[in-house]
Amino acid sequence: xxxxxxxxxxxxxxxxxxxxxxxxxxxxxxxxEIDALGHVxxxxxxxxxxxxxxxYLQDYGVHDYTSDAPRPRxxxxxxxxxxxxxxxxxxYIACARTVEMRRTSFTQHYALFADGGLKTTGSAVVVxxxxxxxxxxxxxxxxxxxxxxxxxxxxxxxx
Amino acid sequence: xxxxxxxxxxxxxxxxxxxxxxxxxxxxxxxxEIDALGHVxxxxxxxxxxxxxxxYLQDYGVHDYTSDAPRPRxxxxxxxxxxxxxxxxxxYIACARTVEMRRTSFTQHYALFADGGLKTTGSAVVVxxxxxxxxxxxxxxxxxxxxxxxxxxxxxxxx
Amino acid sequence: xxxxxxxxxxxxxxxxxxxxxxxxxxxxxxxxEIDALGHVxxxxxxxxxxxxxxxYLQDYGVHDYTSDAPRPRxxxxxxxxxxxxxxxxxxYIACARTVEMRRTSFTQHYALFADGGLKTTGSAVVVxxxxxxxxxxxxxxxxxxxxxxxxxxxxxxxx
Amino acid sequence: xxxxxxxxxxxxxxxxxxxxxxxxxxxxxxxxEIDALGHVxxxxxxxxxxxxxxxYLQDYGVHDYTSDAPRPRxxxxxxxxxxxxxxxxxxYIACARTVEMRRTSFTQHYALFADGGLKTTGSAVVVxxxxxxxxxxxxxxxxxxxxxxxxxxxxxxxx
Numbered sequence: 001x002x003x004x005x006x007x008x009x010x011x012x013x014x015x016x017x018x019x020x021x022x023x024x025x026x027x028x029x030x031x032x033e034i035d036a037l038g039h040v041x042x043x044x045x046x047x048x049x050x051x052x053x054x055x056y057l058q059d060y061g062v063h064d065y066t067s068d069a070p071r072p073r074x075x076x077x078x079x080x081x082x083x084x085x086x087x088x089x090x091x092y093i094a095c096a097r098t099v100e101m102r103r104t105s106f107t108q109h110y111a112l113f114a115d116g117g118l119k120t121t122g123s124a125v126v127v128x129x130x131x132x133x134x135x136x137x138x139x140x141x142x143x144x145x146x147x148x149x150x151x152x153x154x155x156x157x158x159x
Numbered sequence: 160x161x162x163x164x165x166x167x168x169x170x171x172x173x174x175x176x177x178x179x180x181x182x183x184x185x186x187x188x189x190x191x192e193i194d195a196l197g198h199v200x201x202x203x204x205x206x207x208x209x210x211x212x213x214x215y216l217q218d219y220g221v222h223d224y225t226s227d228a229p230r231p232r233x234x235x236x237x238x239x240x241x242x243x244x245x246x247x248x249x250x251y252i253a254c255a256r257t258v259e260m261r262r263t264s265f266t267q268h269y270a271l272f273a274d275g276g277l278k279t280t281g282s283a284v285v286v287x288x289x290x291x292x293x294x295x296x297x298x299x300x301x302x303x304x305x306x307x308x309x310x311x312x313x314x315x316x317x318x
Numbered sequence: 319x320x321x322x323x324x325x326x327x328x329x330x331x332x333x334x335x336x337x338x339x340x341x342x343x344x345x346x347x348x349x350x351e352i353d354a355l356g357h358v359x360x361x362x363x364x365x366x367x368x369x370x371x372x373x374y375l376q377d378y379g380v381h382d383y384t385s386d387a388p389r390p391r392x393x394x395x396x397x398x399x400x401x402x403x404x405x406x407x408x409x410y411i412a413c414a415r416t417v418e419m420r421r422t423s424f425t426q427h428y429a430l431f432a433d434g435g436l437k438t439t440g441s442a443v444v445v446x447x448x449x450x451x452x453x454x455x456x457x458x459x460x461x462x463x464x465x466x467x468x469x470x471x472x473x474x475x476x477x
Numbered sequence: 478x479x480x481x482x483x484x485x486x487x488x489x490x491x492x493x494x495x496x497x498x499x500x501x502x503x504x505x506x507x508x509x510e511i512d513a514l515g516h517v518x519x520x521x522x523x524x525x526x527x528x529x530x531x532x533y534l535q536d537y538g539v540h541d542y543t544s545d546a547p548r549p550r551x552x553x554x555x556x557x558x559x560x561x562x563x564x565x566x567x568x569y570i571a572c573a574r575t576v577e578m579r580r581t582s583f584t585q586h587y588a589l590f591a592d593g594g595l596k597t598t599g600s601a602v603v604v605x606x607x608x609x610x611x612x613x614x615x616x617x618x619x620x621x622x623x624x625x626x627x628x629x630x631x632x633x634x635x636x
Contacts, residue, residue: 031353031354032527032528042238047202050507075196077241078241193513210348401552
């Protein structure tokens, strides 16, 4: 079965997307994402960034599914988007990186490129919860992956 | 035909929603807005706040449709949401107010109340554009309405 | 907290909606449901009919939540919509009724009224499943409610 | 810029999708398309089929954009979906073909394959309208393309 793969740093550079972006996914605007003003609706970007975030976390190995370690409940605490230019029916590449990690949460930045330019940026504060709703410290392996792949800054105490 | 009306300050107070909120709309969570985690998906709130914003602008008379004045193209420059508590299937009231107006743009705050508490807050920077994409100054009548109804602060030069 | 209630037969008649409709809900088109063609997108109606279906099943007491009886997993087997006229920004009333029940499934019809006319009709075949995925016979109390409220036809063997 | 291409008959056969499907697109389920039941929400498929339909019509050259011929307003008259099996987070391929054309409308069938099997089928009756809302006969070039690529049956009078 055909499947869609993430774009790494070389693939993004080849597509004209600058550093520091090193994780992205290509997609096409859907007709239903265009609103009455004839451009991509502001809400659609949040769906795209969420889709990217979920794939990113899976690809970055947020959890070792072969272990018995508890699986985090992943929720967002805050989400933002800033719209720099309109987008019509087009192919686009959405990029994500984790800029800062704290004990139980981290901050991601997003960028949306299309038609050779930056259209929209965004951010999310992501929190890991235990089943009982208490905060779960980020797993060490995930923390190491963030450091290695995104040069994520460790802010504040790690434990 | 039955229709749904906005809630004014007295109606909001009666529903337990504090000052300074004076414009809101009641609705119910839709099943399709609940995600795999069993709570309202983070993106749904942006749809609710957009719906509220459009109704607010209509109710606040953003344009006198009997005049020949050009009708603004209304776009958002920035949107945010902060999630304070989860929401399940419930009735809710979404509130909006304009906190600051500038020459061609203004900033709105949003709040989402359900189950007797504040669940989510949000904001949007809204811009008025002319047909050619240039910025349109906020109409004076709209500016006066914002001042009168929301005590909106005028920031920076008005012209 | 303010909440939105279902419309019964007298309320629907008062709104100009003919027999046999006896269950409906009023709502407003959301800006985000208008597509690039300037009318309500065809997919939005399916969201509306789903929302109506879930509220209908709750209001018709699909399950006595005070009992220990297993709660059905409710899924759709087939969904259709027929578009008779376009819909723009407007208030609307969506109506549902169950026209036929079988041992483990039933068929609902939907109708969407706005601007004084019928805009869209639809249908769904709904199935009740047990936790293990096997089909669950419709509870007797639900069957009786369908017969009493919607004059639903019993098709085929009941057990 | 990277972009996503349609799958033709050989690509679909290679992915295990049988005749007569000869047009499809691969995609991934988005987290936001999973509902509270933990599977792809029934409404999501309609969005996928719409997205596929719009791309299909563009790829089949519904209009020669270099000519002065009027561009049709493309609307759906009827849409259906039948759900054969649940779908979770997975890669999928959505396929479309036009089975019958009439003077001003045509009928498409859709199929959704994932995890090596057929999950959902659907249909749409698509109508071409002139700007004034009157029906537009299908352009001859489009009719020829449908015949050649999909062996679409001509039903009733062509003019």
